[in-house]
Amino acid sequence: MKTRAALLFSQPGKWEVTDVELDEPKQHEVLVRLMAAGLCHSDDHLATGDVPSGHFPYCGGHEGAGVVEKVGSAVRSLQPGDHVVLSFVPSCGRCRWCSQGLQNLCDNGAMMLTGCQLDGTFRMHVGGKDVAQAAMTGTFSQYTVVSEWGCIKIDDDIPFAEASLVGCGVPTGWGSAVAASGVKPGDVHIVMGVGGIGINAVQGAKHAGASVIIAVDPVPFKRDSALAFGATHAFETIEEAGDFARSVTGGQGADSAVVSVGVVRSEHVGQAFSTIRKAGTLAVTGVSNIAEVGIPVSLFELSMFQKRIQGVLFGCLSPAHDVPRLLNLYKAGQLKLTELISREYTLDEINQGYEDMHAGRNIRGVIRFDQ
Numbered sequence: 001m002k003t004r005a006a007l008l009f010s011q012p013g014k015w016e017v018t019d020v021e022l023d024e025p026k027q028h029e030v031l032v033r034l035m036a037a038g039l040c041h042s043d044d045h046l047a048t049g050d051v052p053s054g055h056f057p058y059c060g061g062h063e064g065a066g067v068v069e070k071v072g073s074a075v076r077s078l079q080p081g082d083h084v085v086l087s088f089v090p091s092c093g094r095c096r097w098c099s100q101g102l103q104n105l106c107d108n109g110a111m112m113l114t115g116c117q118l119d120g121t122f123r124m125h126v127g128g129k130d131v132a133q134a135a136m137t138g139t140f141s142q143y144t145v146v147s148e149w150g151c152i153k154i155d156d157d158i159p160f161a162e163a164s165l166v167g168c169g170v171p172t173g174w175g176s177a178v179a180a181s182g183v184k185p186g187d188v189h190i191v192m193g194v195g196g197i198g199i200n201a202v203q204g205a206k207h208a209g210a211s212v213i214i215a216v217d218p219v220p221f222k223r224d225s226a227l228a229f230g231a232t233h234a235f236e237t238i239e240e241a242g243d244f245a246r247s248v249t250g251g252q253g254a255d256s257a258v259v260s261v262g263v264v265r266s267e268h269v270g271q272a273f274s275t276i277r278k279a280g281t282l283a284v285t286g287v288s289n290i291a292e293v294g295i296p297v298s299l300f301e302l303s304m305f306q307k308r309i310q311g312v313l314f315g316c317l318s319p320a321h322d323v324p325r326l327l328n329l330y331k332a333g334q335l336k337l338t339e340l341i342s343r344e345y346t347l348d349e350i351n352q353g354y355e356d357m358h359a360g361r362n363i364r365g366v367i368r369f370d371q
């Protein structure tokens with residue numbers, strides 16, 4: 001069948017919306033009609049070339065929700081009509097990582113940058129060439145074919161735009177505070193970079209009981225948004241945040257901090273490292289250019305102050321367990337999802353959506369396919 005999809009043909013490149021040939025789902029795959037897709041900064045890293053893709057053309061998008069239209073012959077977990085959130089690692093449930101509750105690190109993630117399906121072949125094609133699907137999902141498309149293990153069934157009454165964000169931005173940010181930083185009641189927590197990821201770290205820190213949540217972002221709209229989502233203080237620079245954290249902790253510093261800047265540079269990590277206390281945790285969630293190496297931190301301070309730097313993928317959470325958990329919080333009125341959506345776009349407006357993200361106008365932009 002044919003589908004319209006936003007593709008990159010080179011790096012750096014702009015999204016080009018074009019007709020793509022989509023194969024039938026194989027044995028353990030499903031055809032999904034996308035209803036909404038979030039514009040995560042991670043897809044932009046592919047457009048700028050910060051993160052290389054192993055394969056072009058490349059269909060973007062890994063945050064999405066939609067309806068299952070057709071299932072492969074061996075699929076038992078889903079049926080046509082099911083509403084699903086797509087998750088960017090189709091976790092196998094059996095590998096070393098999955099079996100200890102680290103589905104986010106499933107060995108199936110090895111295919112993420114190549115963008116093929118689990119059998120090593122591609123489902124999208126254009127002009128006789130195979131098309132990679134971002135993180136094996138490819139949600140910047142009216143229809144996509146994905147592994148059944150990359151789908152998380154959700155209740156029919158959850159709106160699709162809200163659900164789409166629980167495919168990446170919400171768990172990644174929320175888990176950065178709750179799981180990676182291990183925020184505890186009464187903690188002082190810093191979030192550096194308040195986009196679609198950082199704003200959810202603010203929500204997570206609030207749920208975990210932090211009494212001081214300090215948001216850092218150079219954009220005034222982001223700081224105002226952070227305060228509306230539960231931050232208690234907001235500053236333009238990480239230095240001001242560090243000074244404030246020390247001022248409320250008798251000079252000790254923040255219990256933990258999350259780096260969720262759009263393009264992380266080594267100095268961001270160094271700056272955030274100096275804001276945390278002895279035995280504090282720094283969670284690094286934002287992605288940097290693939291060539292960036294080294295972190296300018298005092299190695300003496302690292303060992304003598306027993307500080308911890310924690311890398312974070314998908315908020316250190318497991319999609320099959322945590323996507324439903326987050327949607328339960330939303331249903332209970334405890335997690336803001338609708339408020340995350342700054343603006344909705346058609347698929348054809350995708351480059352405008354990313355321009356708005358770069359200009360600091362969006363917490364999250366969302367593509368709606370039903371408009």
Ligand SMILES: NC(=O)c1ccc[n+]([C@@H]2O[C@H](COP(=O)([O-])OP(=O)(O)OC[C@H]3O[C@@H](n4cnc5c(N)ncnc54)[C@H](O)[C@@H]3O)[C@@H](O)[C@H]2O)c1
Binds near residue numbers: 217
């Ligand atoms: N680790 C993961 O699993 C994972 C998952 C999704 C996204 N990400 C990454 O997280 C990062 C954030 O994604 P996003 O979608 O929220 O991006 P975004 O562009 O929406 O937000 C980034 C924010 O950082 C702010 N910022 C820029 N420089 C700053 C600085 N020096 N100090 C403080 N704030 C600064 C920007 O103003 C912006 O508000 C990206 O690198 C993205 O690729 C990681």
Ligand SMILES: [Zn+2]
Binds near residue numbers: 040168169
């Ligand atoms: Zn993402």
Ligand SMILES: [Zn+2]
Binds near residue numbers: 097
């Ligand atoms: Zn696995």
